[in-house]
Amino acid sequence: MARLKKAEKIFIVRSLAQFMPISDVVRDIKEKFNVDVSPQQVEYYDPTKAASADLAQEFIDLFNEARKEYIEQPLHNIEGANDIVQLKILSDLLVSKKGNVVMAIKLIDQMQKIVKGHYEKKIEITGKDGGPLQTTTIQATQEQVNEAVRKAQEEY
Structure with a gap:
């Protein structure tokens, strides 16, 4: 020892x-x-x-x-949490894996996700003035439901 x-x-x-x-x-x-x-x-x-x-x-x-x-x-003190550092690492890997087409495609895809902010997009759905969503229950016949679905599909 x-x-x-x-x-x-x-x-x-x-x-x-x-x-x-x-x-x-x-x-x-x-x-x-x-x-x-x-x-x-x-x-x-x-x-x-x-x-x-x-x-x-x-x-x-x-x-x-x-x-x-x-x-x-803070999160920004961690090297791997920084987009530039991640892209540099992925870029180095891409250069070393050029012969491996499948791996190269995966690396390029990962780089695109980082560049386009894929991981930063957050969607928050709220009701009026940031409150909770309101739900309403109604009684409908099967015919009325089918008609509503048909209209929604036409609009879409």
């Missing part, structure tokens, strides 16, 4: 607070700090796990604060 410095411990705690999988934290610690840690060692720094029963209060507080910040951050 590797002996971790405080900076490495803080990195682990903050990563776990941001819902990063343990395997990704293990990989990132190796890449950023050149330290080999086991998944069990990383799990120790997650106060939501039983393995962290004797974790220092300092790290528990850091975890809770980091998780709160992460959850409350």
